Amino acid sequence: MEASLERIGTQIDRDLDQHIANIQSLIRQPSMSTSGGLGIREMAVRLQKAFAELGCQDTALFDTSGNPVVFGHYDTGASKTLIVYLMYDTEAVLPEEEWISPPLEANLVELPPFGRCIIGRGAVNSKGPLQAFLNTVAAIHAAGEALPVNLKFVAEGEEELGSIHVADVLQDHGASLQADALFFPAAGQQANGHTTLTLGSRTAIIFELEVNGERWGRGPSKFEIHAGSRSLVDCPVSHLLEALNCLIADNGNRILVEGFYEDVVPPNEEEEELLDRLAARWDEEAYRARLGVKAFIDGLAGRAALKRLIFEPAFNIRGIYGGDSRTGDVNVSKAIIPHRAVCKVGLSLVPDQNKVDIVEKIRAHLDRNGFADVAMRVRPDYLRDPGAWGQVSVHDDIVVAMLHTYARYGIDPEIWPRSPGGWPGYLFQHYLGIPFLSGGAGHGGGAHSSNEYLVVDGHDTVRGLADLEKSYAHMLYEYASL
Amino acid sequence: MEASLERIGTQIDRDLDQHIANIQSLIRQPSMSTSGGLGIREMAVRLQKAFAELGCQDTALFDTSGNPVVFGHYDTGASKTLIVYLMYDTEAVLPEEEWISPPLEANLVELPPFGRCIIGRGAVNSKGPLQAFLNTVAAIHAAGEALPVNLKFVAEGEEELGSIHVADVLQDHGASLQADALFFPAAGQQANGHTTLTLGSRTAIIFELEVNGERWGRGPSKFEIHAGSRSLVDCPVSHLLEALNCLIADNGNRILVEGFYEDVVPPNEEEEELLDRLAARWDEEAYRARLGVKAFIDGLAGRAALKRLIFEPAFNIRGIYGGDSRTGDVNVSKAIIPHRAVCKVGLSLVPDQNKVDIVEKIRAHLDRNGFADVAMRVRPDYLRDPGAWGQVSVHDDIVVAMLHTYARYGIDPEIWPRSPGGWPGYLFQHYLGIPFLSGGAGHGGGAHSSNEYLVVDGHDTVRGLADLEKSYAHMLYEYASL
Incomplete structure (x- = not known):
């Protein structure tokens, strides 16, 4: 050789x-x-x-x-x-x-x-x-x-x-x-x-949540309308925020969906050992510097930070959009009530969470909490092999x-x-x-x-x-x- | 003549x-x-x-x-x-x-x-x-x-x-x-x-609220980063949602800012009379049809609806924006944690609310509730003649x-x-x-x-x-x- x-x-x-x-x-x-x-x-x-x-x-x-x-x-x-x-x-x-x-x-x-x-x-x-x-x-x-x-x-x-x-x-x-x-x-x-x-x-589920006035039955239904009526007309953006708020808490770091965590498998013996070894040598500061992140969730550090990073699922809002999106200049602003608002979510899962099961749990949680009107569009390929x-x-x-x-x-x-x-x-x-x-x-x-x-x-x-x-x-x- | x-x-x-x-x-x-x-x-x-x-x-x-x-x-x-x-x-x-x-x-x-x-x-x-x-x-x-x-x-x-x-x-x-x-x-x-x-x-205050990782000291600070780290890295979009959630409730229809409503003047005698006369003839359905709105806030109708429309202040999210804003196609999605999120708010005031006073109350409310990091940019011309x-x-x-x-x-x-x-x-x-x-x-x-x-x-x-x-x-x- x-x-x-x-x-x-x-x-x-x-x-x-x-x-x-x-x-x-x-x-x-x-x-x-x-x-x-x-x-x-x-x-x-x-x-x-x-x-x-x-x-x-x-x-x-x-x-x-x-x-x-x-x-x-x-x-x-x-x-x-x-x-x-x-x-x-x-x-x-x-x-x-x-x-x-x-x-x-x-x-x-x-x-x-x-x-x-x-x-x-x-x-x-x-x-x-x-x-x-x-x-x-x-x-x-x-x-x-x-x-x-x-x-x-x-x-x-x-x-x-x-x-x-x-x-x-x-x-x-x-x-x-x-x-x-x-x-x-x-x-x-x-x-x-x-x-x-x-x-x-790990694997992921990608989905969009959308509130629109048409489906909601409240707020502007088909087009954005003049902001003057806001005292009497509901705002779809606010409704989307409440829907998200019913799904997550603690800056999105805790997922409130009923049963969400029940299939999360804790580290096994080999993984605990690997975690020990990794924690002993992990250059945490370099990791943070590379990401441009000053502090981790809850100020976590060392082994606890690694454990969260590797073994915890995450609910990530990749993007949110609704109404006037021209930001950075407060002088540029449209006096409207938006008729729709959308956010893109990436859900990072860990074993043994099943993707189809998780999607069902989110839908049920929204429905139970008064957000049946919130549309949930799941990227279908991400539901293939739900337990893989x-x-x-x-x-x-x-x-x-x-x-x-x-x-x-x-x-x-x-x-x-x-x-x-x-x-x-x-x-x-x-x-x-x-x-x-x-x-x-x-x-x-x-x-x-x-x-x-x-x-x-x-x-x-x-x-x-x-x-x-x-x-x-x-x-x-x-x-x-x- | x-x-x-x-x-x-x-x-x-x-x-x-x-x-x-x-x-x-x-x-x-x-x-x-x-x-x-x-x-x-x-x-x-x-x-x-x-x-x-x-x-x-x-x-x-x-x-x-x-x-x-x-x-x-x-x-x-x-x-x-x-x-x-x-x-x-x-x-x-x-x-x-x-x-x-x-x-x-x-x-x-x-x-x-x-x-x-x-x-x-x-x-x-x-x-x-x-x-x-x-x-x-x-x-x-x-x-x-x-x-x-x-x-x-x-x-x-x-x-x-x-x-x-x-x-x-x-x-x-x-x-x-x-x-x-x-x-x-x-x-x-x-x-x-x-x-x-x-x-x-009536008059208005226009402002933007912005969360960015740099000022927050958490999450990505200078650029969007790969979503893979979300289990350990905070998400600025979620933080903005929580800040809004501390300011408003009931789909944004109730403003939680301490002291916000205290200078709101109820209708006087002439106004109550005008309200009676207006309610008696108001073509509410035509009004809703023109706006494309199926139902008003809390299902209000008639005089109560008019009273809210004319005499109540409003907190309107004109727009919100953060991260990947390409919506409507769930197959198009960037696997990122955004480093900033912004929303544009129009606050419609009623007598005798004072604009400078209201801005101070919002700032103080954010600060008191753990959102001192949330930047608030107020359109300066809208603070001119704050009581007018x-x-x-x-x-x-x-x-x-x-x-x-x-x-x-x-x-x-x-x-x-x-x-x-x-x-x-x-x-x-x-x-x-x-x-x-x-x-x-x-x-x-x-x-x-x-x-x-x-x-x-x-x-x-x-x-x-x-x-x-x-x-x-x-x-x-x-x-x-x-």
């Missing part, structure tokens, strides 16, 4: 300029699922071709009612098979004027202290890591080595839309997708070299392999039982029964934002592109050896 | 085509204070010239820190002097595509059942009535009659901005503006011929003159002690001590909206332009005769 890795590493160093060029080329092909699907189809076709050129014996475009999933099977005759989950879509580039280098040019730019970086949409999320993984496979071949595991590439084009058709593909093509584990190549280091390894993913969530044990082979890999780079990652956010790995666990993990040495930043970058040169603690690719090779070999 | 009015009426009929053309010409000159002041200066200069041509011995542009007020004094040697309040600004024309005839072309269009109407921005609010009044004065001259009262024209160009500099002019030019009463020419009939006559005007409000007695000469005038047209107006909304007449009462009134036979619609129109032909109940102008002449003569 070591000799092979040595040769592969040398090959990666030798081919690095070509590997950089490959990433730049991939970024230059836009594929923005959130901007009307710009370039999505071209990217899918291109990826299928790339899988074939890499030596996949079998490739396919799995159609969905949305963007296709690109499949590639590289059977090297090994005893273990790994799904390599990839996403070929990106966020939009807006606002374009904030970029210091055009988002689709993928230029190499000096970004201290990291040296050269590739700047472009998808550089880290996730065309950079995607192509870096393909580069790694190519280097393994070029070095005359055999892949130590079979690979099944599964590249979806709707991650930025919430992976809304992955479950369909898993259901339709489950037989083709049998594997031992799933790996999602990433650049796992933060700007200071710190690295987290998350063992699980995912988490692997720290003792799973794929996790151990990644920890061994990180150890080679002097990286001792924080281990999080679950990530605060989510990614679709849990669906593969749900449908295929396999563990899932994301990782990789190396660093990038600006995901979803302007000036997204992937570090090419790096330094002692933040690894560059060559080490990112080598870490993927290490992970494959470590996994194969377990 | 009757012989003079006869001759003036004949003159108006004879010159009607020219009068129509005059109104069209005025509308074709845009003067939109809410659209960056488009055409405002041109209109002011034009009006000053018109006052001079009409025979005013003295005209002036009173400068303000905003748009100028145009003054014209026509001294006919009569014993009484009337201020003719005019507004030369209009709202914007947006959305332009909704107009069936271009808003600045002022075309004559057949609009059943009214016959020909002038369609254009300002047709009824209020270039139409403005020019109709000037047409009337011209007809009086052309008929060889003398004006029965002296006129002082005061035309402001910021009514649509809230008449924010009228008080300055009244303070600076009070001596020039001495008069016995104020009249605001309008087309006072509704589409069904019903007419209201309001004796007073206005109302005249039904027995005032100007009111009696208008009632006599309406009687000539078979119009028996509903008399409202105060209008639910407001116009700046009360400031003239406050600074000059004179009664104020608005009125006129005739009808128009679509103020602030698309397809604004003024009826030219009319029919038995809804009077046309000739009668509108004649009613102004009648009002002047009736007033002079009292």
Whole structure:
């Protein structure tokens, strides 16, 4: 194994300029699922071709009612098979004027202290890591080595839309997708070299609540009316506020919906242990600084803060809107009573909360409290697989392999039982029964934002592109050896 | 008087085509204070010239820190002097595509059942009535009659901005503006011929409330962050909702601010009587239909509804905004915690509430209840003259003159002690001590909206332009005769 890795590493160093060029080329092909699907189809076709050129014996475009999933099977005759989950879509580039280098040019730019970086949409999320993984496979071949595991590439084009058709593909093509584990190549280091390894993913429900006068039977029904009548005419905005107030309290940090918390599972023994270890080393201040948050809910800190972050559900008002929305200039104001008001809610759930059950509980709670008129529109794809969530044990082979890999780079990652956010790995666990993990040495930043970058040169603690690719090779070999 | 009015009426009929053309010409000159002041200066200069041509011995542009007020004094040697309040600004024309005839072309269009109407921005609010009044004065001259009262024209160009500099002019030019009463020419009939006559005007406070994480010290402080952390990070939108919830209850219909209602004056004897008379004839259903409102607050009806409408203050949320405001498609949603949330409030006050006092009470109430961090931005011009409000007695000469005038047209107006909304007449009462009134036979619609129109032909109940102008002449003569 070591000799092979040595040769592969040398090959990666030798081919690095070509590997950089490959990433730049991939970024230059836009594929923005959130901007009307710009370039999505071209990217899918291109990826299928790339899988074939890499030596996949079998490739396919799995159609969905949305963007296709690109499949590639590289059977090297090994005893273990790994799904390599990839996403070929990106966020939009807006606002374009904030970029210091055009988002689709993928230029190499000096970004201290990291040296050269590739700047472009998808550089880290996730065309950079995607192509870096393909580069790694190519280097393994070029070095005359055999892949130590079979690979099944599964590249979806709707991650930025919430992976809304992955479950369909898993259901339709489950037989083709049998594997031992799933790996999602990433650049796992933060700007200071710190690295987290998350063992699980939570799920969410997205919905809108709307009050309109028509349905309410009070207030203006069809159009906004002159504010002069407010003494006698109800205001839909106020009604929405009361509906929200009946659902949540304590600045939205406590959810009042009857039965909401009853299926929340407290941390088990392994999770309590992980929490202890994580709390002992968590750089809380850096975490807060990165988010621009001065203090956490209820002034929580340390282990208690982590426990809330990982194990508690959340009711988040993503947005609220009603009436005159021109804010910031009090001289600009329309003398109206709005006829409708809407808010967007993201509900982050934890095991064993069931999404369909939770939606029913919210609806019933609203109805019971006099808000039967409040419309609740639930994003339907988020109710698919209502009980699904995912988490692997720290003792799973794929996790151990990644920890061994990180150890080679002097990286001792924080281990999080679950990530605060989510990614679709849990669906593969749900449908295929396999563990899932994301990782990789190396660093990038600006995901979803302007000036997204992937570090090419790096330094002692933040690894560059060559080490990112080598870490993927290490992970494959470590996994194969377990 | 009757012989003079006869001759003036004949003159108006004879010159009607020219009068129509005059109104069209005025509308074709845009003067939109809410659209960056488009055409405002041109209109002011034009009006000053018109006052001079009409025979005013003295005209002036009173400068303000905003748009100028145009003054014209026509001294006919009569014993009484009337201020003719005019507004030369209009709202914007947006959305332009909704107009069936271009808003600045002022075309004559057949609009059943009214016959020909002038369609254009300002047709009824209020270039139409403005020019109709000037047409009337011209007809009086052309008929060889003398004006029965002296006129002082005061035309402001910021009514649509809230008449924010009228008080300055009244303070600076009070001596020039001495008069016995104020009249605001309008087309006072509704589409069904019903007419209201309001004796007073209430005032308002406009303010914004803002929660931002920076000032709050909790939640995201400088930018929106990924929703994944919501279990541990506070949400500014929720905090704003709680602040509002501490200020109001019962769908915003009850104001919880300590001491808020203590200066509210109950109706006096004359007002109770007016309320009785108004309730006996109020077409409540038509009122609701016009507003598109199915039911009033607490299911109120009749006298109780009118009493609340006229004599109760109101807390109106004109708009609320925070985070992702793209509503109506639950599939479009940004996974963020917003870093700020804002709402716009219009507070409609009644006698003897003092605006400065009320603002202080709201601030103190927020502070006392744990919302010291909530920023409150009050529109400063709305705190000018904090105790000013206005109302005249039904027995005032100007009111009696208008009632006599309406009687000539078979119009028996509903008399409202105060209008639910407001116009700046009360400031003239406050600074000059004179009664104020608005009125006129005739009808128009679509103020602030698309397809604004003024009826030219009319029919038995809804009077046309000739009668509108004649009613102004009648009002002047009736007033002079009292």
